[in-house]
Amino acid sequence: MDKHLIFYLMFIPTVILFIWGMSLRVSIWLEGTLERTENLTKREKLKILLRKGWMNFWGRPVWYIKILIIDVIFHRKLFSQSLFRWLAHTLLVFGFVATFIVDMIKGFTTGYLVELSHSVPFFSFAHAFKTGGIRPFLDFFLEFFSFLILVGCVLAMIRRFFIRPDQLKTEEEDIVTLCFILYLVLSGFFIEGYRIAHPEVTASRVYMADFTPASSNNWVSFFGYFLSLFLKDITINPHFLWYAHVIPCLVWFVYIPHSKLLHIFTASMSVISDRQKALVKNHETSINLESPFGSGLPSAQPPIPFDHGFHGGKIKSHAFLNKIFALFRSLIKIHPKYFPISSMGKNLSVIQLIGLEACVRCGNCSEQCSVAVAFKRIPNINILPSRKIASIKALIFGKALSPQELKDIQEGVYLCTNCLRCTVVCPVSINLQDLWFTVREILLQRGYPEFLMLSPLSFYRGLMREGMFQNDYQKPLIRAREAIADQGELMRTKDKTLHLTPTDRTFQTELNLSVQAKTFSVCFGCQTCTTVCPVVTHYENPQEALGLLPHQIMHATGLGLRDLAFGSNMLWDCLTCYQCQEQCPRGVCVTDVLYEIKNLAIQHTKEKMLQLEGKR
Amino acid sequence: MMKFALFLGCTIPARLKQYETSSRAVLERLGVELMDIEEFNCCGYPLRNIDFKTYLLASARNLALAEKKNLNVMTLCQCCYGALKKADYLLKENPSLKKEVNAVLQQEGVSYEGKIEVKHLLSVLDQEVGVEAIRKRIEKPFQGLKIAAHYGCHALRPSQIVRFDDPGNPSIFERLVNVTGAESIDWLMRLECCGAPLLGSHDELSTEMTLKKLNNGRESGANYLCTACTYCQIQFDTVQQMILSRQGSNSPLPSLLYPQLLGLSMGIPPEPLGLKMNKIPIREIGS
Numbered sequence: 001m002d003k004h005l006i007f008y009l010m011f012i013p014t015v016i017l018f019i020w021g022m023s024l025r026v027s028i029w030l031e032g033t034l035e036r037t038e039n040l041t042k043r044e045k046l047k048i049l050l051r052k053g054w055m056n057f058w059g060r061p062v063w064y065i066k067i068l069i070i071d072v073i074f075h076r077k078l079f080s081q082s083l084f085r086w087l088a089h090t091l092l093v094f095g096f097v098a099t100f101i102v103d104m105i106k107g108f109t110t111g112y113l114v115e116l117s118h119s120v121p122f123f124s125f126a127h128a129f130k131t132g133g134i135r136p137f138l139d140f141f142l143e144f145f146s147f148l149i150l151v152g153c154v155l156a157m158i159r160r161f162f163i164r165p166d167q168l169k170t171e172e173e174d175i176v177t178l179c180f181i182l183y184l185v186l187s188g189f190f191i192e193g194y195r196i197a198h199p200e201v202t203a204s205r206v207y208m209a210d211f212t213p214a215s216s217n218n219w220v221s222f223f224g225y226f227l228s229l230f231l232k233d234i235t236i237n238p239h240f241l242w243y244a245h246v247i248p249c250l251v252w253f254v255y256i257p258h259s260k261l262l263h264i265f266t267a268s269m270s271v272i273s274d275r276q277k278a279l280v281k282n283h284e285t286s287i288n289l290e291s292p293f294g295s296g297l298p299s300a301q302p303p304i305p306f307d308h309g310f311h312g313g314k315i316k317s318h319a320f321l322n323k324i325f326a327l328f329r330s331l332i333k334i335h336p337k338y339f340p341i342s343s344m345g346k347n348l349s350v351i352q353l354i355g356l357e358a359c360v361r362c363g364n365c366s367e368q369c370s371v372a373v374a375f376k377r378i379p380n381i382n383i384l385p386s387r388k389i390a391s392i393k394a395l396i397f398g399k400a401l402s403p404q405e406l407k408d409i410q411e412g413v414y415l416c417t418n419c420l421r422c423t424v425v426c427p428v429s430i431n432l433q434d435l436w437f438t439v440r441e442i443l444l445q446r447g448y449p450e451f452l453m454l455s456p457l458s459f460y461r462g463l464m465r466e467g468m469f470q471n472d473y474q475k476p477l478i479r480a481r482e483a484i485a486d487q488g489e490l491m492r493t494k495d496k497t498l499h500l501t502p503t504d505r506t507f508q509t510e511l512n513l514s515v516q517a518k519t520f521s522v523c524f525g526c527q528t529c530t531t532v533c534p535v536v537t538h539y540e541n542p543q544e545a546l547g548l549l550p551h552q553i554m555h556a557t558g559l560g561l562r563d564l565a566f567g568s569n570m571l572w573d574c575l576t577c578y579q580c581q582e583q584c585p586r587g588v589c590v591t592d593v594l595y596e597i598k599n600l601a602i603q604h605t606k607e608k609m610l611q612l613e614g615k616r
Numbered sequence: 617m618m619k620f621a622l623f624l625g626c627t628i629p630a631r632l633k634q635y636e637t638s639s640r641a642v643l644e645r646l647g648v649e650l651m652d653i654e655e656f657n658c659c660g661y662p663l664r665n666i667d668f669k670t671y672l673l674a675s676a677r678n679l680a681l682a683e684k685k686n687l688n689v690m691t692l693c694q695c696c697y698g699a700l701k702k703a704d705y706l707l708k709e710n711p712s713l714k715k716e717v718n719a720v721l722q723q724e725g726v727s728y729e730g731k732i733e734v735k736h737l738l739s740v741l742d743q744e745v746g747v748e749a750i751r752k753r754i755e756k757p758f759q760g761l762k763i764a765a766h767y768g769c770h771a772l773r774p775s776q777i778v779r780f781d782d783p784g785n786p787s788i789f790e791r792l793v794n795v796t797g798a799e800s801i802d803w804l805m806r807l808e809c810c811g812a813p814l815l816g817s818h819d820e821l822s823t824e825m826t827l828k829k830l831n832n833g834r835e836s837g838a839n840y841l842c843t844a845c846t847y848c849q850i851q852f853d854t855v856q857q858m859i860l861s862r863q864g865s866n867s868p869l870p871s872l873l874y875p876q877l878l879g880l881s882m883g884i885p886p887e888p889l890g891l892k893m894n895k896i897p898i899r900e901i902g903s
């Protein structure tokens with residue numbers, strides 16, 4: 001059978017599968033929120049996005065093309081970050097794009113135009129491409145650009161498998177993708193070498209077009225020629241060689257929407273959307289350009305309520321596909337990030353969902369994270385941004401997570417100073433900080449208390465309060481305080497006889513982190529700390545609002561009354577202004593003692609809650 | 617040549633860039649060289665409520681990185697200053713704590729031996745540069761401008777550890793304000809907290825504290841408030857604006873960062889001073 005026919009018989013289904021895969025992804029992204037499109041169907045959202053994108057493009061086409069060339073294809077950001085990575089990436093991108101273009105020109109001219117020139121003389125210039133002076137150039141550039149892919153691929157492999165920088169975490173998908181590319185390039189060169197070594201193969205037209213380099217006997221086809229030197233004495237079925245190259249090429253094409261290679265599209269969208277936002281921000285008044293994805297501020301919409309199991313949010317119309325896909329997945333182990341998107345994912349915006357898929361786990365964010373150092377003390381991997389995004393992906397794309405995993409993600413997204421570093425260094429410009437903020441608000445609505453809220457880490461949340469719902473804002477804060485106060489039995493029993501000798505000596509001994517915390521014991525109850533406290537003086541009835549006052553907390557600590565100390569609002573309403581400590585005539589480090597009691601209260605509450613959960 | 621590792625912390629690059637640009641502009645003219653250490657992380661301050669040792673580790677890592685380059689640290693934010701000072705003090709005072717922290721830091725090949733000093737912008741200007749040297753650089757002294765200098769808690773207290781100034785009767789900030797030609801007013805609440813530490817965890821209390829101070833400043837006749845701390849400035853600028861817009865009120869007491877004030881009097885152009893980036897507009901200052 002003619003190779004053309006066979007090729008198209010395989011190529012057309014490939015394109016269909018590719019489009020199917022892409023539309024699957026797009027339909028997942030459209031589950032996300034889009035400003036001012038509440039209650040719209042996915043189709044309507046897509047229409048809006050396409051229309052806005054189209055209009056924006058024609059509003060300033062030069063700007064868009066510039067961004068596409070400089071920031072997407074040339075990847076300026078990566079260039080400024082790491083020359084090695086940029087080189088590997090650019091060789092791959094440029095190699096693929098250029099090879100594709102030259103190959104198209106070659107196929108089109110030497111195949112179709114030469115054919116056509118028999119009836120339309122105008123096209124006779126195509127002969128120059130087939131046999132004339134242009135041919136060697138075509139051959140050379142095709143060879144050269146393919147070789148760039150090979151070099152880029154080898155560089156990327158060296159980095160991932162030999163240099164192995166700490167920030168990089170290699171997953172199956174990364175290995176599969178790299179090996180795939182390596183195989184495609186090498187098998188292509190192998191065929192070329194074989195054709196040069198065995199001219200009879202070309203003569204019998206085993207391959208589609210007259211693709212064998214006219215100049216095959218010299219170094220224009222340098223790598224193929226080099227290989228041909230070793231292939232003279234080997235005979236392989238040329239048909240087999242063709243299939244061994246073409247079929248994987250087509251499979252690779254189908255694989256794109258399901259692999260990290262999807263970032264070709266998602267990262268481009270992420271970068272363009274980011275530049276758009278910067279443009280709008282820098283020229284707020286003069287430019288009438290609206291990002292199709294919205295303003296980029298954390299969503300002010302009320303979260304869509306979701307079930308506690310997360311993974312229950314199946315999309316109905318995909319139920320059948322889900323089953324097929326589960327089978328498919330179990331067979332070839334495609335990365336399990338597919339169906340169904342959890343109802344939680346519907347709280348993220350479209351661009352956030354796209355951003356999740358633009359991440360290629362390069363690890364820049366974790367390397368630059370301002371609080372990554374905390375991971376050395378707190379064993380929660382979700383403190384590291386690159387791992388947060390992996391966990392969020394799992395969460396959004398419907399993986400069933402244990403309560404502990406959910407707690408860890410919640411803590412991870414809250415242990416963040418919102419310093420914007422992750423977002424700034426992300427080579428594909430995902431707005432990570434915005435993502436953490438959105439995800440943590442959604443997780444907080446689950447109802448599990450987050451004690452990190454009771455720290456200055458909440459400062460940013462306070463600044464972002466406008467536009468958030470009052471209830472959503474206050475509830476998690478109250479919940480965290482209550483969870484701590486609830487642990488103390490004494491707080492609930494009003495009339496209890498207190499013993500003057502310490503009832504719980506362990507409390508005192510646990511305040512052992514710094515020497516300063518020990519100073520509570522020299523307190524003689526003069527109440528200076530309470531008198532100078534700006535928080536105490538703020539209230540008409542301070543005890544009602546704050547529970548124990550500073551001097552009482554010192555005293556309660558001396559008496560071992562853990563519950564009373566833990567249950568006092570005074571702990572969390574302390575401004576840490578150090579007035580009390582400064583004024584204390586006895587040298588009690590009141591603020592430092594309060595700090596340590598706060599640490600202890602949180603630690604104890606966490607332990608108790610774990611015990612309770614264990615019993616259940 | 618005075619040389620410091622500039623510690624910016626998390627919030628300045630993300631939300632208060634004008635503090636960095638104005639400080640750099642001012643210090644450059646005063647002959648203070650600033651070095652940037654990209655590996656610096658969070659000062660640890662926000663973590664103190666949660667876990668003492670995590671705070672200490674974060675803080676100590678910064679100190680160790682600066683020590684490795686043999687540079688003293690200068691902070692702009694007073695909360696960073698307080699956190700780093702405290703860590704420095706604890707590590708010098710407590711050998712077993714130092715050993716524990718260094719054991720973790722050594723995984724990265726650094727450790728802290730306590731050979732450097734942590735300074736705040738104001739103390740550098742006052743003690744290293746000196747008021748007289750600054751005075752020589754003043755080109756456009758203010759006239760009739762009344763400034764309420766806000767000290768900020770974490771620079772001033774606990775005095776035993778930070779050793780910034782006399783905690784009961786400090787004078788450094790007034791001295792530095794007066795050198796610009798402006799008049800630093802005496803006001804009752806100058807040493808009180810701005811309220812920022814509770815923003816986000818108890819907003820009502822936090823903003824009440826802020827309003828009290830602002831009212832006291834206004835009643836004492838100040839045209840502007842002046843700060844030298846990231847959190848205080850955001851509280852008096854961004855948060856004040858939030859409160860005012862909620863109340864529909866329109867009589868703010870705008871707040872300036874000290875290097876902005878100093879920069880204006882030194883004749884530095886408005887661009888690096890970033891006056892436009894303040895949320896509450898600064899108008900007609902110095903006229």
